[in-house]
Amino acid sequence: MSTRSIGENGPAALLFHTLFTAFIVAPLIVTILVSFSDKGYISMPFEGASLRWYRAILDAPDIIGAFWLSVWLGLGSATLAIAVAIPAAIAIARYRFSGRDALMALLLSPLMVPHVVLGVAFLRFFSMLSWTGSSIALLLVHALIVVPYALRLTLGALIGLERDAELAARSLGASRWTSFRRILLALIMPGVVGGWSLAFIQSFDEVTMTIFVATPGTTTLPVALYHRVSMLTDPVTTSVSTIMIVGTMGLMFVLDRIVGLDNVLIGKK
Amino acid sequence: MAEKVTRGNGSQWLLSLPALAMFLGLLIVPLALTAILSFNVFDAVRGSQSNFTFGNYIDVLSDGYYYELFLRTAGMSLGVTVICVVLGLPETLFLSRMRSVWQGTFFVVILGPLLISVVVRTLGWSILLGRDGVINNVLISLKLAQRPVQLMFTMTGVVIVLTHVMLPFMIIAIWSTLQKVDAQVAHAARSLGAGPWTTFRRVILPQLLPGILSGSIIVFTLSASAFATPALIGGRRVKLVTTAIYDEFLSSLNWPLGAAIAVLLLLGIAFVVVGSNRLIERRFKQVFA
Numbered sequence: 001m002s003t004r005s006i007g008e009n010g011p012a013a014l015l016f017h018t019l020f021t022a023f024i025v026a027p028l029i030v031t032i033l034v035s036f037s038d039k040g041y042i043s044m045p046f047e048g049a050s051l052r053w054y055r056a057i058l059d060a061p062d063i064i065g066a067f068w069l070s071v072w073l074g075l076g077s078a079t080l081a082i083a084v085a086i087p088a089a090i091a092i093a094r095y096r097f098s099g100r101d102a103l104m105a106l107l108l109s110p111l112m113v114p115h116v117v118l119g120v121a122f123l124r125f126f127s128m129l130s131w132t133g134s135s136i137a138l139l140l141v142h143a144l145i146v147v148p149y150a151l152r153l154t155l156g157a158l159i160g161l162e163r164d165a166e167l168a169a170r171s172l173g174a175s176r177w178t179s180f181r182r183i184l185l186a187l188i189m190p191g192v193v194g195g196w197s198l199a200f201i202q203s204f205d206e207v208t209m210t211i212f213v214a215t216p217g218t219t220t221l222p223v224a225l226y227h228r229v230s231m232l233t234d235p236v237t238t239s240v241s242t243i244m245i246v247g248t249m250g251l252m253f254v255l256d257r258i259v260g261l262d263n264v265l266i267g268k269k
Numbered sequence: 270m271a272e273k274v275t276r277g278n279g280s281q282w283l284l285s286l287p288a289l290a291m292f293l294g295l296l297i298v299p300l301a302l303t304a305i306l307s308f309n310v311f312d313a314v315r316g317s318q319s320n321f322t323f324g325n326y327i328d329v330l331s332d333g334y335y336y337e338l339f340l341r342t343a344g345m346s347l348g349v350t351v352i353c354v355v356l357g358l359p360e361t362l363f364l365s366r367m368r369s370v371w372q373g374t375f376f377v378v379i380l381g382p383l384l385i386s387v388v389v390r391t392l393g394w395s396i397l398l399g400r401d402g403v404i405n406n407v408l409i410s411l412k413l414a415q416r417p418v419q420l421m422f423t424m425t426g427v428v429i430v431l432t433h434v435m436l437p438f439m440i441i442a443i444w445s446t447l448q449k450v451d452a453q454v455a456h457a458a459r460s461l462g463a464g465p466w467t468t469f470r471r472v473i474l475p476q477l478l479p480g481i482l483s484g485s486i487i488v489f490t491l492s493a494s495a496f497a498t499p500a501l502i503g504g505r506r507v508k509l510v511t512t513a514i515y516d517e518f519l520s521s522l523n524w525p526l527g528a529a530i531a532v533l534l535l536l537g538i539a540f541v542v543v544g545s546n547r548l549i550e551r552r553f554k555q556v557f558a
């Protein structure tokens with residue numbers, strides 16, 4: 001239903017909207033502009049543009065290493081998260097049992113617990129088990145914190161789904177596994193792909209928890225960027241950021257095609 | 270028609286087993302260990318000892334420095350929340366009145382930054398807010414300021430940037446409630462002679478309150494637990510709970526004290542969430558029913 005009929009936007013509303021949008025995009029646009037400067041410090045590119053800060057990335061092996069670690073971490077943790085989220089989502093969507101609400105609350109709880117607290121907890125945990133510096137350990141905790149995103153979108157696809165096709169497949173002789181793989185998984189695929197992608201992005205962007213457990217050998221891209229930004233004067237941060245902005249926009253475009261961006265961002269049922 | 274839901278028969282736990290094992294081993298156990306750590310004794314020479322003590326909590330709760338830290342964090346989060354309501358509510362309403370092409374476009378523009386790393390967004394703001402930054406250059410060339418305004422390493426700067434980071438959450442929360450508002454009721458109010466402002470205040474706003482409140486809870490808790498933005502924009506000058514935890518763990522290496530502050534932050538946030546949920550349920554029973 002449309003709420004548009006409540007009224008039309010007047011000039012004051014449009015002015016507000018313009019300023020609001022400018023506020024939202026300003027930091028991103030400034031970052032992109034500065035990345036094309038030819039100066040050795042943070043400055044606008046209007047008095048001399050160059051690609052030197054993009055070439056500078058190639059001379060920063062720490063950034064390149066961190067990028068690949070973040071990519072693998074994102075791929076691995078999103079895959080692990082969706083693998084545990086799909087069966088849990090089926091349990092929550094299809095069964096009524098005591099403890100169902102508690103299960104749901106537990107699986108969504110990484111959204112509520114401050115990432116600083118999680119970082120502290122994992123630092124303590126890793127040091128007790130001598131897991132410090134292990135990229136597998138980092139992958140496991142990344143998977144944990146992105147489970148809520150994988151779960152929410154998978155659940156959204158499952159809720160309200162009819163079971164007729166599955167039952168028909170079963171009665172025609174398909175095994176449980178075949179009917180899951182060929183019927184149910186196919187039906188909820190947009191939700192699964194959306195959940196996986198959102199989980200990947202959240203893992204790729206995570207900084208607050210990771211900064212506590214990252215060691216020189218397990219520094220992710222946002223953590224590396226954080227340490228460079230805290231020293232401020234290095235324009236290579238802007239070219240790396242620009243690549244991250246463009247990359248995210250590309251992913252957003254793909255996601256919009258597959259599941260619809262409003263589905264991912266707003267979680268429309 | 271096949272049944273959509275089944276009464277639990279045990280398979281539900283089998284299906285949730287992988288997730289449950291993961292959450293038990295990687296969430297419940299580490300959090301419990303942190304809670305235990307917060308009761309350990311810290312020795313500057315030997316590190317944390319396993320003797321039991323309330324000392325860390327007594328240290329935090331009896332020291333004015335930590336009180337200030339928690340109060341400053343709560344005040345900042347409240348400020349960000351209020352600004353997000355004041356800016357987010359009108360923007361959401363304006364978005365809802367746009368034609369669908371524009372609506373789709375501006376949704377991507379306004380909500381898209383949620384998917385971009387918070388470090389990237391904060392870097393952009395540090396370029397804007399610096400002493401030679403874009404904002405100061407504009408202010409000086411327009412003769413609105415004599416000399417650069419200090420925005421980096423101030424609370425004002427932190428609030429501006431956190432507002433930028435949190436606004437999408439507020440808009441999403443208000444937007445989802447706005448979808449349930451019946452436009453017919455607004456029409457009825459208008460046709461019965463109510464002006465646009467009265468219609469908004471008496472008819473639309475009360476229906477949006479649940480969304481505004483749930484958006485406020487999200488923005489408040491995320492602001493109170495934000496780390497990267499306050500650390501990079503506020504630096505050492507704006508000390509908050511999260512940056513203090515970071516310092517205890519990675520600079521002072523007083524883990525038990527850091528763990529105690531972390532536990533208090535978690536409890537404080539849980540208290541705010543549970544408390545306001547109670548309030549919302551009591552106040553808006555009729556809206557949700």
